[in-house]
Every structure is written in structure tokens, then in C-alpha cells.
Amino acid sequence: MAWGKRADVIVHEREPFNAEPPRAALAAAHRTPLDTWYVRNHGPVPGIDPAGWRLRVGGRVARPLELSLAELRGRFTAHELVATLQCAGNRRAGLAQVRDIPGEAPWGPGATATASWTGVRLADVLAAAGADPDAGHVAFEAPDVSRIASPPQRFGGSIPAAKARGGEVLLAWAMNDEPLPAVHGAPVRAVVPGYIGARSVKWLDRITVQDHPSDNFFQATSYRLLPPEADPAAAGPGDGISLGPLALNSDILLPDDGARLRAGPATVRGYALAGDDREVARVDVSADGGRTWTQAELDGPPGPWTWRLWRTSLDLPPGPVTLTARAWDSTAAAQPEHAAHLWNPKGYANNAWARIHVTSV
Template sequence: MSLWGKRDDMVVHERDPFNAEPPRAALAGRRTTPPDAFYSRNHGPVPDLDPDAWRLTVDGLVDRPLELSLAELRDRFAEHEVAATLQCAGNRRAGLAAVRAIPGEDPWGPGATSTARWTGVRLADVLAEAGLRAEAAHVAFAAPDVSQLADPPQPYGGSIGVDKAVRPEVLLAWAMDGRPLPRVHGAPLRAVVPGWIGARSVKWLTRISARAEPSDNYFQATAYRVLPADADPAAGGGISLGPITVNCDILRPDDGDRVPSGPTEVTGYALAGGDRTVARVDVSVDGGRSWTQADLDDGDSPWTWRHWRTTLDLPRGDVVITARAWDSAGAVQPESPVHLWNPKGYANTSWARIALTCA
């Protein structure tokens, strides 16, 4: 095992803060992602919180502010489980960096996407107990991990709209895949916001505040925004990221593999955000002039990826396999990363491509 109990073959982009993704093969054929392969995105040092001393504060635009221990959360509210895929907003950033350099940002591949079964209580139930007021339009999350990316440095935070916060799929989770959260994944408690970028599923939660406006934390007000190509990332503005846009990638074979020519199974994942689901995945070996429709598994919930597979007859020589996904609203991935490039390298939803040599 490498750092934080992860696989030895994790692609480690940074050691501190720890940012790492699994290789493609670790995700292939797995409906859930083992904790040792689950991607890890952090903005500061991983906190070491004492679960017995830890408390969650619920305040802001509520009638009855709360302070809850982990035991009180478990005793006072019904337990729920949600299968959900989390995806980093920077997933597949390497494809954008190949178009034009993105200084200061980790070159994530397709592995900043992972799935688990999360156990906890519904955020909606906690907000109801606190007496959420009608004027509350946003719910802000605060954590103790201090990031040097903000100037001056500040703890991590973010927010989601009340309409999402009160949905039954949004959890305050203390377990993943039936076991207590690992420290690197947010123990003792984290938010899980299915269908939204991973940055909104805040780890190591210490405070939840109902607000009239979005969080003014750096990671809500300035970071995690899609900016025009010529914009200054430090200036903020742009489009604040929330729901995920339809995306997919190829998991097997791996990019750069040498494989026999002839019938070859190709597999991958596809994910749609918000309230949408994956409706179709197409795969091509001729640059998109013709497509083969892949078979899709059922997925474990509306909030998880769908794995896909197809068999392609690969010719000898150099071959590029391309994949694209469609969602239930009819949206499809755009062809080229050239048209998606932005200064922070977020939301690369262009067609997935791998290059093979077929003998």
C-alpha cells in the first residue's frame, strides 16, 4: 500500500495535499470502487479529528440551532444508504492541458471518478429538525482543512442550493461500503451530494449554515468556476460549477496498449449529473464517421455511473478508439477539447479517446 492505504499503482499528482487517482484498470468492471482505489482530492493537509470530541454545528437561517455529536446524529435521525458516484471537476484535465498549458493545476486523467455506497442521515432531516426558515436559499458546508490556495489561506467550504439540499439523496455520511469513513475520505462525517461535482461533497464537516446567499468561501466564490479562455482565474466570475455534465471514458484497453487485431472487448464508464441519467454510449474506430452502440449495465442507483462494453473488430496498425455518451435530456459530449479549454481546466467532457497499436 502507498500513502493513506491506497494501491501502490495510484497516480499520485501531489503528496501534500494528497491528490491521487487510480489507473484505468482499477475501475474497469467494478460497480463500486474499493476504498484503496477511490480517488482522493484534497486542498490542504488531511485533518486528524477525534470522533469523540467532534461536533457538528447547524446554524444560520434556522429556528433551532443544533450542536450534534456523531452518536446523537445516529440516534436521532433515520439511517439511509445511497449509492453514488463522485467525480472531480478536474477529471480528464490532462486532455485540456494537451490543448494548452494549465499552470498550477494537477493533470487528472479519467480516474478522478469513483463510486461507493454511502451510509448516514439525510441532510433534509437535520435541516428540518433545526427548523429551516423559508428565506434560506443555500446551505453552506464548512470544514477544518486549511488550504494555501486561498489568499489569505482559509479552511475549505462550499454550498449548494436549498432545493438540492432537501433532496432525499443528499447525505451526511459516516460510512462508505459498510465501513467507517477512512480519514482521507472525510471521517468522521462528510457531505455526499450525488449528481454534483465532488467539490460540493465537503469532507470533515464541522458546520452547516443555512444562508440567503451562496457561501463566500474561496472554493465557492472564486474556485470551481468555468471561466472564459482569456480570464484571470484569481478574479472569480464565470460559471459556478454544480451539477455534473454528461461524461464518459474508456477503461479497458488502456491508452497506449499493444493488443492483438481482430475482435476486442472495449469497456468504460459513463456518468450524467443533476437529475439526468446516461441514455446511450457510442464507440468508434474511425474518428466518429461511424459508431457502434455499446451495451450499458443498469447502474446501482440514479446517482451512479453506468459501465458499458462492446466488441470492436480492430484492424492492424495504429488505432484510435473514441467514445461519447448521451444523457436522458438528449445532451451529448462535444467532439473536441479545443472548444472546452478554460484557465482552470474544469469540465472536460469532450469525446474520450485512447490510442492502441494492434498487431
């Protein structure tokens, strides 16, 4: 399979390469193996010589920087952080069941994954550059050129300066204790925990401190939540709601949708992710479409930047069964019940209750 991915990945597009693993593969471990990680690209993977790569930091800074990879690694203290990334289009297939979403990949629940990331804190680099404390945003740019924009342009985006100064945002060169793979952004990528994956810009080569959000197509126009009646082809910069922090979300990983199971006790497993700096507090699972619920067991200690894998056992009656899951976060917020209430013409931010249909015999 391309780019070192497992043979059973679900390929949504080959060029640019976009793929996700089957849902069951994500249940295997808290840290997702590199061959199981989803890939979301907007243009061809750029060929970058690490020896010639430079990171330029400019804009509202007192001391503009130009750093080689060796200088970045040698000048700043390295940190490791376990964090989950999730595409804004994760679970889009559930919205497409409500109403067609032309021109967008039908991502299932696999456009999310967790890794340990090694790199330097963006906050330390901004401090070294003398970033203006009154600037409101930090913009990222990379050399992958996307034809989704018209005219084609380099991929970019931005995050609020307050988020950029948080110690959790990294400029990473390693993933699961291995060198960052090319398809995941080598030699250096941004890792912005708690935000949509599009803000964790891969192949990062430019950081700009500025007063306003990035005017790059993928910040100003593409990754925005439009109202149901909007025409995405006619949407322009600033239309809709800019996507940043992730919404509380969960899904069922095992059993698979459409599975045939034995009636009686069955193990159900899945993930939940709170987004931003919130934590997953509870997951409820139902075998009767939501009339009654069982509270799932959550793995590991809670943390603000990673998913929590969960499991429970349910007694399945003979016949067709709808398994349903919903998560609650540390602010006592819960997932909305129906995807129909969330439908939007680009299929972003589906965080409705997770549902799969199985047959028990």
C-alpha cells in the same frame, strides 16, 4: 502507499495528498474499492477525534443544533445510497493537450468513483433545525485549512436549498459498508450526488442556512469556469460560472491508452455519468475516429446518482487505431466532440468525447 491506497495509484501531489487510480482499475466493479478511490484534497488531512467532533447547524434556522456523532446517528434515521462522485478537474489532462494549464494537476479519467454511502439525510437535519423554507442556500464548512486561498482558510462551499432538501444528499459516516476513512472525510462528510466533488465537503463540522451562496474561496472564486482569455491569478469572487451539477461525461477504461493489441475483435470498456438527476441512456463507441459507431452494452439498471459501466466488442484493423466514446443522457443531450471547444484556464469540466490511441498488430 499512503492512506491505504493501492501501490499503482497516480500521485499528483503528496501534501496535500491528491491521487487517482490507473484507468483500468475502475473497470473492475460498479462499486469502487476503497483502496482504488481517488483523493482530492486542498489542505492536510485534519486529525479529528470522533469523540470530540461536533456538527453545528445554524444561520436561518429556528432551532440551532450542536450534534455529536452519537447524537447524529441516534436521532435521525440512517439511509444508504449508491452514488458516484467526480472531481471538477476530472480529465483535465485532455484539456492540457489543447493548451497548457499551469499550476493544476493533470488529472486523467480516474478522478471519479462510486460507493455506497451510509448516513442521514441532510433534509432531516435541516427540518429538525427548523430551516427557513425561504432561504436559498445551504453552506458547508470543514476544518481542513488550505493555503491555496490567500489568506489561508477553511474549506467550504454551498448548494442551493432545493438540492439540500432532496433526499439524496447525505451526511455520511460509512463508505462501502466500512467506517469512512480519514482521507475521505471521517468522521462525517457531505455526499451531494450529481454535483462536482468539491460540494461533497469532507470532515464537515458546520452547516449554515443562508440567503446567498457561500463566500468561501472554494465556492466564490476557485471552482468557477473562467473564459479562455481570463487570468486565473487575477480572478475574484463571482468571476466566471459557478460549478455545481456535473456535465454528462464518459471515458474509456480498457484498453489503456497506448496499448498494443492483436488485430481483430477487442473488448472495450468504460464508464459514463450523466450528472445532476439525469441518467445515462446510451454510449457509442468507434474504432475509426468517429466515422462509424457501435452502441455499447450498459450494465445494471439506470439510476440518477451513479455511473454506468459499459462494454462492447470492436473489430480492430492492423495499425494505429483511435478508439472514441461518447455518451447520451435521458434528456437526449450528448457529449461535445472536441476538447478544444471546452478549454478553460483552470481545466474544469472536460466532457468532450473520450479518445485513446492504440496499436493493433
